[in-house]
Structure formats: structure tokens, C-alpha cells
Amino acid sequence: MKLKKNIKIILGLLIIIIGIFSIFIFIPKENKEVKSNQKTNKSNKDPFLIECxxxxxxxxxxxxxxxxxxxxxxxxxxxxxxxxxxLNLDYSFYTQTKETPALNKDYILVNKYLYLGSNYIPENLESIPIEYSRSGMKLVATANKKFVEMASQAKKDGFPIIAMSSYRSYDYQVNLYNRYAAADGVEAADTYSARAGFSEHQTGLCVDIYDGKIPYTSFEESNSFNWMKDNAYKYGFILRFPKGKENITGYQYESWHYRYVGEEIASYIQKNNITFDEYYVRFIEPKL
Ligand SMILES: [Zn+2]
Structure with a gap:
């Protein structure tokens, strides 16, 4: 009898313990579901978020x-x-900055919010053939191959393009920017020259060109400029700082500065008349 009574007590206790455990296991889960439903309902009803x-x-x-x-x-x-x-354009340039991701990719973005570290040197830098370049100019291999194809076709068509600046190291940019800032002041220098780390030239994917005759700053007046306007995208190059987009790129219009982004991205940008910055936040950043 006593044994049976003990078994009954033990069984009773077990049932109580299991009962308590189930409360702990199931109730919070239900609460969580209720909470997440409330959150979804809230954003579902917010007219701004519905559109967004x-x-x-x-x-x-x-x-x-x-x-x-x-x-x-x-x-x-x-x-x-x-x-x-x-793009962080609701903050001033050079604030809210962070190191850019996608290092060594054709779609890397460097602008006044996304920078490269002082030690960053792109992989696979190659010299641009002297036929299409001043001496000592380098580009990343993929960009170099397409640049040579482009420059050789341009030459055949009678509109020569010559690289006069391409990959620039962090230290080179330090000196360049400091020289401009000393001459014109920081505010003016910022409209046309990048601070070290914030220069796209450090990616090894862009190139400043001229036609071999008139100074590069007047490239827009050359026939080679018109050729580039119609053909650069076919080789994966885009005009990086276009006229009328200064508020987005943070730079004055530069008719001579071309960036390699690959043919697919360049074609989209050419067709839709947007900047690479815009393309990046719409199509690249969400996938990173
Ligand atoms: Zn440039």
C-alpha cells in the first residue's frame, strides 16, 4: 500500500513538472508569434512603408x-x-564614411562615403601598352584588356585616346590632394580632387584620357570625346562624373575620367542615364 502511495505521489509530481515545462516551452513561442504579427500588421498599415x-x-x-x-x-x-x-546623401560628404566592400571586384564603389584603406593595392595590375598611354600607367588586367580593345578601335576609326593617368597609389593621392588644397583651399579642392583613400584611381579601374593633342581638361571639345560617348559602354567603360550629376557624385563634371564596370553594368547606365553610385545602391549593395 505504502509503495503504491509513493508511486502515485511520484507520478503526480512528474505530471506537475511536465506541465510546468510545457508552459515554459509553448507560451513564449505563442507570445513571439503574436509580437511578430503585431509588427507586420503595423508596417502593413503604414502608408509610407507600403509604398517604400x-x-x-x-x-x-x-x-x-x-x-x-x-x-x-x-x-x-x-x-x-x-x-x-x-547613398548617404542626406549626410555631408566625407561624413558617415566606411571602408568599401567588394574589394578587387569590377563593381567596387569608391565615393565620398566609401573609401579604400591606405594599404589597398588592387590585384593584377598591368602596364597599359605605350601605344595607348603615357609611360608608367597601370590598370587592373580585366580593365586593361578592354581599354586596349577600345583604344585600338578608336584609333582605327580615327579618334585616338591616350591614357594620361590611371592607377594611383594612396601615397600618390595624399601628395596630389595636398598640393591642390594648398593652392585652392580645401573647399575648392574637394570639388575636383579626391582625398586619399576616396579616389577611384586607387581601384586601378579608371583612366583619365586625352586625344593626344588638346589638354585632357578640354577633352569634351575633341572628336574622340564624341566617339567615347557612343562607344565606351560597349567595352564596359562609363563616364563616371557626368554633367548635371554633381550633387550625386560629389565631383565636378569630368569629360576625361572613365571607369571600367564591365559591359553589363555600363550598358544599363548608358541606357538609363544614371550614375554608377545610383546603380550600386539599387542593384549591387542589396546583394552584398
Ligand atoms: Zn580621373
Whole structure:
């Protein structure tokens, strides 16, 4: 009898313990579900977020920045607002900076928010053949191959292009920028020269060109410029700092500065008349 009574007590205790455990296991889960449902319902009903989330690269957590920027720039579409805020254009240039990801990729972005470390030297740098370049100029192999193809076709067509600046090391850029800043002041220098680490030339994927006759700063006036306008994208090159896009790129229009991004990206940019910065936040950053 006593044994049976003990077994009953033990069984009873077991049932109570199992009961308590199930409460701990199941209840919080239910609560979690309720909470996440509440959150989804909240964003489902927010008219701003409903519109925002129709755009692939909308970041829900940046809702307030989007709204603030939209308030200040009423002429912009929602797509532009999201693009510009994702680029950090709601902050001043050279603030909110971070090291750029996608090192050694054709689609790497370097601008006034995304920089390269002082030790960064791109892989596979090669010399540009002297036929199409001043001496000592280098580009990353993939970009160099396409540059040579492009320059050789341009030459055949009668519109020569010569590289006069391409890969520049971090230290070279330090000296260059400091010289400009000393001559013109920091504010003016910032509109046409990059601070060290923030120069696209350090990627080894861009090139400043001229036609071999008139100075590179007047490249726009050459026939070679018109040839580049129609053909550069076919070789994966884009005009990186176009006219009228200074507020996005942070640089004055540069008719001589071309960036290699690959044929697919270059074609899209040519067709849609957007900057590489915009392309990057719309199509590249979300996949990184
Ligand atoms: Zn340049």
C-alpha cells in the first residue's frame, strides 16, 4: 500500500513538472508569434512603408531618414529619395564614411562615403601598352584588356585616346590632394580632387584620357570625346562624373575620367542615364 502511495505521489509530481515545462516551452513561442504579427500588421498599415517596400532596396529601418529627405526635396520621386538616402546623401560628404566592400571586384564603389584603406593595392595590375598611354600607367588586367580593345578601335576609326593617368597609389593621392588644397583651399579642392583613400584611381579601374593633342581638361571639345560617348559602354567603360550629376557624385563634371564596370553594368547606365553610385545602391549593395 505504502509503495503504491509513493508511486502515485511520484507520478503526480512528474505530471506537475511536465506541465510546468510545457508552459515554459509553448507560451513564449505563442507570445513571439503574436509580437511578430503585431509588427507586420503595423508596417502593413503604414502608408509610407507600403509604398517604400514596393521598391526592392527600401530599408524599413531608414524610414525616418527617407521621410525627412522627402520633406526637404519634394520634387524627387520616392525611388530617388530611397536611392539618395541609401547613398548617404542626406549626410555631408566625407561624413558617415566606411571602408568599401567588394574589394578587387569590377563593381567596387569608391565615393565620398566609401573609401579604400591606405594599404589597398588592387590585384593584377598591368602596364597599359605605350601605344595607348603615357609611360608608367597601370590598370587592373580585366580593365586593361578592354581599354586596349577600345583604344585600338578608336584609333582605327580615327579618334585616338591616350591614357594620361590611371592607377594611383594612396601615397600618390595624399601628395596630389595636398598640393591642390594648398593652392585652392580645401573647399575648392574637394570639388575636383579626391582625398586619399576616396579616389577611384586607387581601384586601378579608371583612366583619365586625352586625344593626344588638346589638354585632357578640354577633352569634351575633341572628336574622340564624341566617339567615347557612343562607344565606351560597349567595352564596359562609363563616364563616371557626368554633367548635371554633381550633387550625386560629389565631383565636378569630368569629360576625361572613365571607369571600367564591365559591359553589363555600363550598358544599363548608358541606357538609363544614371550614375554608377545610383546603380550600386539599387542593384549591387542589396546583394552584398
Ligand atoms: Zn580621373
Amino acid at each position: 517596400k514596393k521598391i526592392d532596396y527600401c530599408k524599413e529601418e531608414d524610414k525616418e531618414r527617407y521621410q525627412k529627405y522627402q520633406e526637404k526635396n519634394k520634387d524627387l520621386s520616392l525611388e530617388e529619395v530611397i536611392t539618395y538616402v541609401n
